[in-house]
Amino acid sequence: MTRSPEELCHALLAAARSAGAEAADAIVVRGDAVEIDIRGGKLEKAERAESTDLGLRVLMGQRSAIVSASDIRDETLAAMAERAVAMAREAPEDPYVGLADPADLVQGADVAALELADPAAEPDPQALQADAIAAEAAALAVDGVTQVQSAGAGYGCSTVHLAATNGFSGGYVRTSRSTSCVAIAGSGTGMERDYDGDSRTFQTDLRAPEDIGQSAGERAVARLAARKPATGSYPVLFDERIAASLIGHLLAAANGAAIARGSSWLKDSLGQQVLPETLSVIEDPFRPRISGSRPFDAEGLPTRRRAIVENGVLTGWTLDLASARKLGLRSTGNAARGVSSGPSPANWNIDLTPGTASRADLIRDMGTGLLITSMIGSTINPNTGDYSRGASGFWVEGGEIAYPVNECTIAGNLRDMLMRIIPANDARDYLSRRVPSLLIEGLTLAGN
Incomplete structure (x- = not known):
C-alpha cells in the first residue's frame, strides 16, 4: 500500500531520530502532471509525469544538513537519515539555524477556504489536445500569422506535506490547468513572435483556447x-x-x-x-x-x-x-x-x-x-x-x-x-x- 505524503514525512522524522538527529523537518511533494503539445493540428508531444520527492533536514546543535530522494522505500529513508546526520556533524556551525518555537506554530489553518485544489476530475488527454488544437487554429486564422511555434495545454496536481520534530504537521493539495500559444508572423528576417497563455487553479476559470490563440496571433502581427x-x-x-x-x-x-x-x-x-x-x-x-x-x-x-x-x-x-x-x-x-x-x-x-x-x-x-x-x-x-x-x-x-x-x-x-x-x-x-x-x-x- 502506497504511503501518503504525511505518512512519509513522519517516517522520515522517525528515521532521523533513530539515526541520532537532535531535531529535523521533512517535506514530501507528490505530483501528477499531463502536458500536450500540438503542431500543424497534430499531436507532437504527450507527456505524463508522476513523482514523489522527499526532503529531510536534520539539525545537530547549530549544524544542519539537507538530503533529498525520489525513492520511498524504508531502506532509502533510513539511508537518507544516516547520511544527513553524518553530514550535519561535519557542517560548519550556523548560529541562526533552528526550528520554530512550538508556541509560534500555526493553529487550525483553514486550508479549504483557500480553494487551492479543483474538485473536478483530471481532464482527459483528448480534452487537453482539443484545447491546444483550438488555440493553434485561432492563431493561424489571424491574417498575417505564418506559423504557430507551439500550442499546448496541461494539467497538474501536487500534494505537499511538511512536518517537524517541534510538533508541526500540515499539508495541502494544489491543482493547475493551463493553455498557451506562441504565434509567428512574417517571414525570413522579418519574422516576429509573440504569445498568450493562461493558468488557473480551477479549470472552469480558464480562458477559452480560441481567445488565447487569437490574442497570440494578433500580438505577433502587431510587431511586424x-x-x-x-x-x-x-x-x-x-x-x-x-x-x-x-x-x-x-x-x-x-x-x-x-x-x-x-x-x-x-x-x-x-x-x-x-x-x-x-x-x-x-x-x-x-x-x-x-x-x-x-x-x-x-x-x-x-x-x-x-x-x-x-x-x-x-x-x-x-x-x-x-x-x-x-x-x-x-x-x-x-x-x-x-x-x-x-x-x-x-x-x-x-x-x-x-x-x-x-x-x-x-x-x-x-x-x-x-x-x-x-x-x-x-x-x-x-x-x-x-x-x-x-x-x-x-x-x-x-x-x-x-x-x-x-x-x-x-x-x-x-x-x-x-x-x-x-x-x-x-x-x-x-x-x-x-x-x-x-x-x-x-x-x-x-x-x-
Whole structure:
C-alpha cells in the first residue's frame, strides 16, 4: 500500500531520530502532471509525469544538513537519515539555524477556504489536445500569422506535506490547468513572435483556447516591421504583462536574506518613502483559487496579510526564521523551500494599489514615448539599484501608438524610477501579483 505524503514525512522524522538527529523537518511533494503539445493540428508531444520527492533536514546543535530522494522505500529513508546526520556533524556551525518555537506554530489553518485544489476530475488527454488544437487554429486564422511555434495545454496536481520534530504537521493539495500559444508572423528576417497563455487553479476559470490563440496571433502581427526608436529621455509605459517585474525588484530588495547580507539598495530605507504616497504594496496569502495563496509557510508558521509598503513607506522586510534571527526580528511567515534546499524568504500574493486611469488614458497622456510589452536580459546592481534592460514594444506619438519597436535599451535607477510610477487600473484579478500597467516619466532610452 502506497504511503501518503504525511505518512512519509513522519517516517522520515522517525528515521532521523533513530539515526541520532537532535531535531529535523521533512517535506514530501507528490505530483501528477499531463502536458500536450500540438503542431500543424497534430499531436507532437504527450507527456505524463508522476513523482514523489522527499526532503529531510536534520539539525545537530547549530549544524544542519539537507538530503533529498525520489525513492520511498524504508531502506532509502533510513539511508537518507544516516547520511544527513553524518553530514550535519561535519557542517560548519550556523548560529541562526533552528526550528520554530512550538508556541509560534500555526493553529487550525483553514486550508479549504483557500480553494487551492479543483474538485473536478483530471481532464482527459483528448480534452487537453482539443484545447491546444483550438488555440493553434485561432492563431493561424489571424491574417498575417505564418506559423504557430507551439500550442499546448496541461494539467497538474501536487500534494505537499511538511512536518517537524517541534510538533508541526500540515499539508495541502494544489491543482493547475493551463493553455498557451506562441504565434509567428512574417517571414525570413522579418519574422516576429509573440504569445498568450493562461493558468488557473480551477479549470472552469480558464480562458477559452480560441481567445488565447487569437490574442497570440494578433500580438505577433502587431510587431511586424519593428524599428529602433530614437535615443533620448522619454516617458515609458510598462505594459501590465511585464509591469510586475518592477515591483518584483522592490520585493527582492526587501527580502530579508538580501538585507542580512547587506546587499540591497533598500538596506537603509526602512521607514522611508520608496513609492508615491498614494501607493501601497500588500501581501495577501488568503486569496481563494490563487497560486500564491497558502495557509502556513515552510517552517510551520502562520501566513498573514501585511503591508510591505504602506502609503509609499517601506514598513518591513520579508523574513524567514534564519534571516529574522540575523536581524534581531521575528519571522513574517514567509519561508519557502524545496525538497533539496532549506527555508528562504519568499513573497506570496502581491497587490499594488491601482490607479484611476486606464492604460489608454496613460498612452494618451504620455505624448511621445515607449510602450514596453516585452523585455529581455537584465543588468541590475543589487547594491545601488542601477537598472538596464533590453526592451521591445510600440512607439507612441501624439498620445497614440505609431509603430512597433525593438532592439532598444532602457536605463535608470530603481529608487528613482519607483518614486515616479503612475499606475493604470488594468491589473488582472486572477494573477498572484496584481500589478497594473505603470508609467514612468523620463527614462533613458537607447535606440538609434
